[in-house]
Amino acid sequence: MTIKISIDCMGGDHGPSVTIPAAASFLRREADAELILVGQEQVLLPLLKKYKLADDPRVQIKNASEIITMEDPIEVALRRKKDSSMRVAVTLVKEGLAQASVSAGNTGALMAVSRYILKTLPGVDRPAICTxxxxxxxxxxxxxxxxxxxxxxxxxxxxxxxxxxxxxxxxxxxxxxxxxxxxxxxxxxxxxxxxxxxxxxxxxxxxxxxxxxxxxxxxxxxxxxxxxxxxxxxxxxxxxxxxxxxxxxxxxxxxxxxxxxxxxxxxxxxxxxxxxxxxxxxxxxxxYNGASLLGLRGLVFKSHGGADVYAFEWAIRRAYDAAKYDVLSRIGATIAELMPQAETPRVADAAAEDVAAVVVGNASALASTETIEQKTV
Amino acid sequence: MTIKISIDCMGGDHGPSVTIPAAASFLRREADAELILVGQEQVLLPLLKKYKLADDPRVQIKNASEIITMEDPIEVALRRKKDSSMRVAVTLVKEGLAQASVSAGNTGALMAVSRYILKTLPGVDRPAICTxxxxxxxxxxxxxxxxxxxxxxxxxxxxxxxxxxxxxxxxxxxxxxxxxxxxxxxxxxxxxxxxxxxxxxxxxxxxxxxxxxxxxxxxxxxxxxxxxxxxxxxxxxxxxxxxxxxxxxxxxxxxxxxxxxxxxxxxxxxxxxxxxxxxxxxxxxxxYNGASLLGLRGLVFKSHGGADVYAFEWAIRRAYDAAKYDVLSRIGATIAELMPQAETPRVADAAAEDVAAVVVGNASALASTETIEQKTV
Incomplete structure (x- = not known):
């Protein structure tokens, strides 16, 4: 069974100079994996050639014109840069075109974008980051x-x-x-x-x-x-x-x-x-690189921003394993079965719809998404 | 200027087999230090002889018949074992007979006993542990x-x-x-x-x-x-x-x-x-052994329970330095000068007087004193 992963190639401290060779290395090891590489085509193409991915039938390029930087506030990620590589990569999961997504970008932005695009699983008030x-x-x-x-x-x-x-x-x-x-x-x-x-x-x-x-x-x-x-x-x-x-x-x-x-x-x-x-x-x-954003209606993995090629490949692997073992259905089923509904009023999810309208501060580091929680719930 | 430190010789995982040689080693290095060794005389005496402290004019023995174990709940430390080595050592500070006290015993008990015996400094609601x-x-x-x-x-x-x-x-x-x-x-x-x-x-x-x-x-x-x-x-x-x-x-x-x-x-x-x-x-x-119990009207230092001779000597040294540099007056003066009195109602201190009457659970590990806080304030 083929597993398709979307990769935000522009995220992280090193961008495509790390994400592309990591993708190439991962594909060599995993025969049944396919990758959708998301980013600025003109930047990615020369690197794809360099790493012999340009004609690989298991590689697809998806152009995205914008980049969310480590310093971008959440509001920029959500409201302004609508064609960012991060957002496009997560949207591929939402559309069922990829089974999981990986990004080394700004954690706060990734959590906010993922939550906005994918929404939370029924019964989950707040997504969490698990490493x-x-x-x-x-x-x-x-x-x-x-x-x-x-x-x-x-x-x-x-x-x-x-x-x-x-x-x-x-x-x-x-x-x-x-x-x-x-x-x-x-x-x-x-x-x-x-x-x-x-x-x-x-x-x-x-x-x-x-x-x-x-x-x-x-x-x-x-x-x-x-x-x-x-x-x-x-x-x-x-x-x-x-x-x-x-x-x-x-x-x-x-x-x-x-x-x-x-x-x-x-x-x-x-x-x-x-x-x-x-x-x-x-x-x-x-x-140990590759943290899961748990509680969303789709699989998203966060790589350390400073990850090198070897570390980023680990993050892709984790996303791949999670998709292969169908982590999403398992978590969904567990929550649906075990979470007393009375304890989880479904306000958070509705509120998340409005999240794009929220103006919050800088989200360059881990843990900034609580500001969204506080403003929308 | 002579600095006198009281040592709870019975505390910690190893008791006098660690505290006595540590005391001996410390005295060799620090010419102007005097130690009051607190514990069961019959247990301490042979060890004092062994480590050539029996006739040392800078060593004084203070008998205390009881021992607070690592498992003793706070209420036992406060209400029952009134002749414990820990309590007697801290009381020597209260009475001005020692300038600081060191114990490797049960942290929760040490904090509760110290707070009960010494009381908090004016302007301090809660003592804290600093390492x-x-x-x-x-x-x-x-x-x-x-x-x-x-x-x-x-x-x-x-x-x-x-x-x-x-x-x-x-x-x-x-x-x-x-x-x-x-x-x-x-x-x-x-x-x-x-x-x-x-x-x-x-x-x-x-x-x-x-x-x-x-x-x-x-x-x-x-x-x-x-x-x-x-x-x-x-x-x-x-x-x-x-x-x-x-x-x-x-x-x-x-x-x-x-x-x-x-x-x-x-x-x-x-x-x-x-x-x-x-x-x-x-x-x-x-x-780095030797944490200060800050905010009390006296200097008390907590050694790691599992400290060896070398580590326990460090804890004695820290107590000695704090006494030598008169940490207590400095902290007292700082708090008196800088702490807005409106923010620190003096209920905690009065409440601490009743602490002996409080029945709380087990206090064998660090951090159990919050139960006292909650029950008495």
Whole structure:
């Protein structure tokens, strides 16, 4: 079965110089994949030739005249640049011409555009961003929300848990993934009001057998791999993710600096090259690139803006896998079956229709979509 | 000038087997320090002999018959074990017999006991836990709150910023330390309501020249050393700290495992021993052991429960430095001068008097003191 992915080739810090070679590399590995490369034709064509994609029958070019920059406010993405590569790529999913879309562009804009074009799934108040992180068990820990929603209510975290659980079940082939609620202690009495109320909802699901709720987990459990999924609000998730990225870079800088100091350290590094390479592979954030925008009526994946070719290829792969395993129907079915409708008034979706009329601030970084939430709901 | 520190010798995972040798090592390095070692005399005496402290004129033993375990609920620490080593050590500070106290015991219990015995400083609603973390600039980043308070209001974060700023000023000899507000983006429009409201208060202080407010910082800025101090609520701080600890351990495990795989990796590690040692030194969490309980009418320092001798000695050193530089008066003066009294009704302090009567749950981990807050305020 052929899987067709639309790629916003102009997004990210490096644009087509990264997205096109990543697309070429991905196509070489995946025989049943087809790609729709979206962007300014005159910019893309020379690169397609360079990477021998110009005559590839599995490649289609879709012209889009505009580019959403990392600095563009959400309103520009939504109201002005209607022919942006990002928007055209997502629209292909809406029209059923692609099964998933990938962009390395501005997260806030991508979330706003995707929500506006695709709408949310029935029963979902707010889409969330779900990523994977490495853990000690050499497996991935899924975590959401990473910044699409701040000031969450318990029912939002409840929805995140159900969506995330469905995602892990499909992507990892684990029918009953364990779900942890991020807290500051393991005991039930710990935490703020949000997590205490959320725990009640998740525990009720656990008792019904519809969710494999492990209980509270702490920050360290993310990297220990205590649970398959970690649920938190977007503020906590975003800060934790960025702190981890910052610590990771810090460790890398110290390692690199120290191994370059003096003859013996350099020699040792050369001899232990295998260990350093394995270390770099196991801790390489590129392998974990590609966050899902969950809760939409279509599959959209967000690559890190600074992704290199290798990392962007991982994001395409994730979108491809999600489409192949039909993540969307699974999440839709889970939410439809398990989400008590009373708890999810369908105001958010109607409000999203008006989102284009909303003037909001700059959305260059992750997590800016909450401003849309606040203004439209 | 002699500085006298009281040490809860029975606290922590290892008790006197760690605290006594750490005390001995500290005394060897610090000629003008005196220590009051608090705990069960019959347990301490043999160890004092072993570490040649039995006849040291700079060492005093203070018997305390009880021990607060890591599992003891706060109510046990407050109401039942009135002759605990932790409580006796803190009481010595209250009585002016010691200038600071150090414990590796149960954080929730230590915060509750310290608050009950010492009371909060005028103008402080809630004490906070402040720790230091390593950063790329090879300096420390101070961060608070680490878990004493969840569900904070803007005025609490405001107080944390003022207290933390005063602490950094004294401990690092920086008259105007930069203060960052932990958020999910740099722009003013980012974040949840708590940080947006807090930013207004901090910006007003900055305009008055009473606080060097840098603006919003993100998770990665903690380890990049963007600001001297990072302010956040206890939930976010605790999760971030524990996630960082978890990631640090993960990296260490991967490093150790990979360098032990095969002859060449082992040989390389041996040759590059200097680099690995420097790496371990720069990333060693022991060097950063010793969190301050800020906002109390006395200096109390919390060591990691699992601290080894080296790490516990660091915690003693931090307490010693804080006493030497008179951190307490500086924080008191800062709060008295800068904290608008209207914003800090003095209910919390009065309520703390009744804290002993409060029955709360288990307090074995960091961050459980919020239950006291909620029940007494």
């Amino acid at each position: 994977i992180l490495p853990n000690q068990k050499d497996g991935p820990t899924y975590m959401l929300d990473l910044g699409a929603n701040v000031d969450c209510e318990p029912q939002h975290l409840h929805q995140f848990a159900l969506m995330g659980s469905a995602l892990v079940a499909v992507m990892e082939g684990k029918p009953r993934p364990t779900v942890g609620l991020l807290n500051i202690g393991e005991e039930d009495i710990k935490g703020n009001e949000l997590v205490k109320q959320t725990a009640l909802l998740l525990r009720a699901d656990h008792q019904k057998g519809t969710l494999n709720f492990y209980g509270n987990v702490e920050g360290n459990d993310i990297f220990e791999g205590t649970t398959d999924l970690v649920v938190c609000d977007g503020f906590v998730g975003n800060v934790t993710l960025k702190a981890s990225e910052g610590l990771g870079r810090f460790v890398k800088i110290v390692l690199t600096t120290e191994f370059k100091k003096g003859f013996f350290n350099k020699l040792g590094a050369l001899i232990a090259y295998g260990a350093l390479k394995a270390l770099s592979r196991r801790l390489n954030p590129s392998r | 230091i973390l390593p950063n790329q600039k090879d300096g420390p980043t101070y961060m608070l709150d680490l878990g004493a308070n969840v569900d904070c209001e803007p005025q609490h974060l405001h107080q944390f910023a003022l207290m933390g700023s005063a602490l950094v000023a004294v401990m690092e000899g920086k008259p105007r330390p930069t203060v960052g507000l932990l958020n999910i983006g740099e722009e003013d429009i980012k974040g949840n309501e708590l940080v947006k409201q807090t930013a207004l208060l901090l910006r007003a202080d900055h305009q008055k020249g009473t606080l060097n407010f840098y603006g919003n910082v993100e998770g990665n800025d903690i380890f990049e050393g963007t600001t001297d101090l990072v302010v956040c609520d206890g939930f976010v701080g605790n999760v971030t700290l524990k996630a960082s600890e978890g990631l640090g351990r993960f990296v260490k495990i991967v490093l150790t495992t990979e360098f032990k795989k095969g002859f060449f990796n082992k040989l390389g590690a041996l040759i590059a021993y200097g680099a690995l040692k420097a790496l371990s030194r720069r990333l060693n969490p022991s060097r």
